[in-house]
Amino acid sequence: MKRIPQSMALAAAIVVGIVVVWAANHFGLWWVTALVGVAIGVAFRGTLKILGVASLVAVAAWGLDLAFQSLSQPLGAAATTVAGIMGFGQVGAIVVALALVFAWLLGAAGAWVGAAARRAVHTFGRRSAPLTSRA
Amino acid sequence: MKARRPALAVLNALASVIVLGGVLYAGASGAGPLPPLGAMLNPGTGVWTVAGDARPPSNQTLQLPGLTQGVHVIYEPNGTAHIEAGTDHDLFLAFGYVHATFRLFQMDLQRRQAEGLLSQIVGPEALNSDEFELQLGLVRTAQAEWSAMPANDPARLALTAYTTGVNAAMAEQERTGHLDVLFKMLGYQPTPWTPLDSLAIQGIMTQTLDFSDGPLWYALLDKALGYDRLMRWLPVIPADESIQRPYDPGPYRQDPAAPFDAAPTAQAVSPGAATAAAALEARMAALPPGAVHREADSNNWAVNGPKTASGGALLAGDPHLDQTLPAIWYQVQCDSPGFHVAGVSIPGIPGILIGHNQHIGWSLTNTQNAATFYYQEHTDKAHRNQYFWNGAWRTMKSVQYAIPVKHGAAVDFTVKMTVHGPVMMEIGTAFAVWWAGALPSSDIDALYGVNRASTYQQFRDALRVWHAPTQNFVYADDQGNIGLISAGYFPLVKSGQPWLPLPGDGSADVTGTIPFDDLPQVYDPPSHMVWSANQREVGADYPYYIGTSLEFFDPGYRAGRIYQVLSNGKNLTTNDMERLQNDTHDYLAGLIVPKLVAALQGQPMSANEQTAKALLGEWDDDMQPDSAAATVWMRFWTQYLYDTFNPWWTAQKVPTKQDPGLALEPDKTGDLTSPLGESLVQWTVNDPTAADFTLPNGTVRTAPEVMRAAFAEAVTALTKRLGPDPKSWTWGRVHSRAFPNLAQIDSLGYGPRPAGGNGWTVDAASDTEFVSTHGPSWRMVVDWSAGMAYGVYPGGQSENPLSPWYENQIPAWWDGRYNPMLDASQAQSLPGSQTWTIQP
CATH class of the missing domain: 1.10.1400 (Penicillin amidase (Acylase) alpha subunit, N-terminal domain)
Incomplete structure (x- = not known):
């Protein structure tokens, strides 16, 4: 059986991850971002790669969704309103940044858990290459 | 190395789980001052929906389970709603749906304040308010009112249908992730609505208008200044009572009832009472705005016959309340077999409080009468949880509550009750409070009677069951008649000076109320004018005690100005009524x-x-800016x-x-x-x-x-x-005016803007530091000869701060302009109006 090239696998993971996170968010399932991160952590090797892909998926899924919505709705005004309620004055960018940072934390922390789980399994005797060797 | 690898792997896994757990916890429950970030910030159902939800309704067909027939809701471009229903049941069901669509957070906040559940969403800082409300007992009153309603009672049927409508809107918003932004930021979902919630909101309104602490202030001032000086400076009846301009000059009836002793002897305030009064006042000072009534609120008047240009009746009303965003009012017109009524409603309550139907119009001002009495219960250490009343020791009843607190354990709270009411303070002496608002009041039934009335007799009869808050109801009809009646409880005590804390031994208990026929009232007076502006409604020779100057009867400055303009007025028109409502002469x-x-x-x-x-x-x-x-x-x-x-x-x-x-x-x-x-x-x-x-x-x-x-x-x-x-x-x-946000969020308020008026002008701008947040909350004029009504309130129909209907009516209100109160067909023909067709 032919192996799927690593770059294609990564691209597919990014696209699928973004779609899954995007869709889940529209059902209120914000924590799926972390699950997708876990899946990426389990599926790929290389700490930086895993963190990079998971972060990209999380931030892109949340950020593109917001950007897309802002084409038809006053999302900037919504951010400003929320900033005002939170006591950040009229700086809506803080709320957008907070959303993206939170998405990144979910994705990255999920990926860390996935990678750590894979490493633990390997360390305790399962067949797998050392995670750090491909970094 | 090999020995270290498993340990490192375990540590790495543990650390990753802890970090992810922390992020998930912050996302689900919040962290410190941060709200639950996941539910709040996610792009699909987080706070961002506030932007899409801000769009005004469009022409569309909706499904609403529980309806028996189709309903139309027509929205004017300014947001005013018109509900057309084939049955009364459907009207109230749609009423609930519309209220909850535009004001669900406001409704939830109001019921939480009334029911002592604020701590559950904001934390322990709201415990004082929750404990106070549970002591005062709005929930107990609501339960008593609901229990007293027969199965076929119109109010019960309306409340049941209304509740279904509210819950349908709530479920829809939850299902689609479109709850109000503040639910998401506070991280909670509202519990289903019940009829008790509507009655509790009725209670919180009654509290705002009727629950006072005058006797506590008298107790404190008596101790400091001495009784004689106090009563000279804050007398029961002002020395120059003519300025008050009572609307009912008499002659008065006096039927068998316990009359007030006009010349009482001085009643000592014990040191214990003064200590308890000070402690209770300190608690009240920390309550949310409006929890204790300290304002004179509102104007209303009517003229007819030779006073008006048309010879018909003109009515004007502008209730003065805390001016907030969202506003206290939601404007709506209702058409069903039993109701053809338009005006303003309170979100949470199914009914038009101020407005007009096809034959009559009405508006309210507060009577300011004494409705709160404080009793010093006789207690001692030998009789734990007992009080001495009518010659014997009685055991206090107690009611247990568990107050849920955000991020903490529920707080157990016990309310003790004597025959007079709940014990509000036990420092120095036990203070129980008797409050007319704690007695069941069939306000919604009364309101429906008023909504359906077509003559003064029907209007007056409907008000027989209105008990609290006591209100001056002005009346004008399409036959050219006018009237004014102060409906509600005017409690009387057996003896003593009810403006001070009263002895709880039974000697000064409340014996009843002024009989309905003896209440202040006038109908088609020869002056062709009736008016109230929170002044004392009656002259000094009225045979019953109704309260002192510390009940905040208006000194008569607004009433005096209204009287001045109306008595000098000839050929009065709608424009004259509007001009007087916006008058700033002091x-x-x-x-x-x-x-x-x-x-x-x-x-x-x-x-x-x-x-x-x-x-x-x-x-x-003229107090012009x-x-x-x-x-x-x-x-x-x-x-x-x-x-x-x-x-x-x-x-x-x-x-x-x-x-x-x-x-x-x-x-x-x-x-x-x-x-x-x-x-x-x-x-x-x-x-x-x-x-x-x-x-x-x-x-x-x-x-x-x-x-x-x-x-x-x-x-x-x-x-x-x-x-x-x-x-x-x-x-x-x-001097300025501001309209703060109801949830006290600075960025969601309006103003302050330089403004005219002061607390004594007809266009009232009450304040404490020259920034007014209290004043005309709705201005309405009804011209019966033209068959037209006009109204405006400072706010908008939606609580969504991004909605074009959040504060869109403020400019018109500010400039003294009014919107015509249209019927449904007129509204539908307006360019830009939109219609919901709601199917069962």
Whole structure:
């Protein structure tokens, strides 16, 4: 059986991850971002790669969704309103940044858990290459 | 190395799980001051939906389970809703759906305050409010009201249908992730609505208008100033009662009932009572705005016959309440087989409180009568949880509550009850409170009776079951008749001085209420005018006690101005009614400024004092924002009041630190400004050498002397604050209006903006520091000869801060403009109107 090239696998993971996170968010399932991160952590090797892909998926899924919505709705005004309620004055960018940072934390922390789980399994005797060797 | 690898792997896994757990916890529950970030910030169902939800409704078909037939809801471009239903049941179901669509967070917040559930969403800082409300017992009253409604009671049926509609909207918003932004930021979902919630909101409105702490203030001031001085300065009936302009001048009926003893002997306030009063006042000072009634609220009047240009009846009403965003009102017109009514409703309550139907119009002002009595229960250590009443020791009843607290354990709370009511304080002495608002009141049934009435007799009969809050209902109909009636409980006590804490031994218990037929009321008077503006409704010869000046009866300045304009008016039209509702002439200034100018005549003065005096001399008493004389007048008046009374406040140690509401300030109006000012006016106008001007050290003063000193101090203070040119001291530089957010979120409020008026002008701008947040919450004029009505309120129909309907009516309100109150067909023909077709 032919192996799927690593770059294609990564691209597919990014696209699928973004779609899954995007869709889940529209059902209120914000924590799926972390699950997708876990899946990426389990599926790929290389700490930086895993963190990079998971972060990209999380931030892109949340950020593109917001950007897309802002084409038809006053999302900037919504951010400003929320900033005002939170006591950040009229700086809506803080709320957008907070959303993206939170998405990144979910994705990255999920990926860390996935990678750590894979490493633990390997360390305790399962067949797998050392995670750090491909970094 | 090999030995370290497993340990590192485990540590790595553990650390990753802990970090992810922390992120998930912050996302689900929040962290410290941060709200739950996941639910709040996710792009699909987080706070961002506030943007899409801000869009006004469009023409669409909706499904609403529970309807028996189709319903149409037509929205005018300004947001005013028109509900057309084939049955009354469907009307109220759709009513609930519409209210919850536009005001669900407001409704939830109001019911939480009433039911002692604020701590559940904001944390322990709301415990004082929750405990207070559970003691006061709005929930217990709501339960009693609901239990008393028969199965076929119209109010019960309406509340049930309304509840279904609210819950349908709530479920839809939850299902689609479109709950209001504040639910998401506070991280909770509302629990299903029940009819008790609507009744609890009725209760919180009653509390705002009816629950007072006057006897506590009398107790504190009695201890500091002495009874004789106190009763001279804050009398039961003002010395110059003519300024009050009672709308019902008599003659009065007196039927068998316990009459008030007009000349009581002094009733001692025990040290324990004063201690308990101070402690209870400290608690009340920390309650949310509006929890204790301290304002005079609202105007209404009607004219007919020769007074009007058409010969028909004209009605005007503008209730004065806390002006918030979202506003207290939701404007709606309802059409069903049983109801053809338009006006304003309170989100959470199915009914039109102020408005008109096809034949009559009505509006409300607060009567201000005494409805809260404080009883000093006789307790001792030998009789734990007991009190002595009517010759025997009785066991207090107790009700247990568990108050849920955000991020904490529920707090157990016990409410003790005596025969008089809940025990509100047990420091010094046990204080129980008797409050008319705690008695079940069939307000919604009364309201439906009013909504359906077509004659004064039907209107009056409907109000027989309206008990609290006691309100002045003005009336005008399409046959040209007008009337005014003060409906509700006017409680009477067996003996004693009910403006002070009363003995709880049974000797001063409430015996009943003034009989309905003896209540203040007039119908088609020969003057062809009726008016109320929270002034004392009746003259001094009224045979029943209704309250003292500390119930915040308006001193009569608004009523005086209204009387002045209406009594001089001829050929009055809608425009005249609107002009009077927006009138900013200060009647008090008209009484006092001439005395001040006379006192200054021929006196040596600085250049600025001379200019300020000249400004006053030329002034027409209009508190316009561009008037410099208005600023001089108000600063003088607060200084004059301060210079007259504050030396005694200081010498006699009035406890202003424990109770800031009792404080007097030279540059601010306060809660005591109006009631003390009433006496000061009487002395200034009729008795300028009154002994009350004498200082505590015995220095004798007269009114002109105190006025001159106060004027000089005021001019000096204004020069320091506003600069050297008195002509630039415009009222708008120091006085403004603001409409704060209901949840007290600064960024969601409106203003402050420079504004005219003050607490005594018809266009009331009540304040404590010259930033008014209280005033006309709805202005309505009904012209029965033209068959037209007009209304406006400062706010908008939606609680969504991004909605074009959040504050869209403020500009019209601010400028004194009105919107025609259209019927459904007129609304539908407006360009830009939208219709929901709602199917079962």
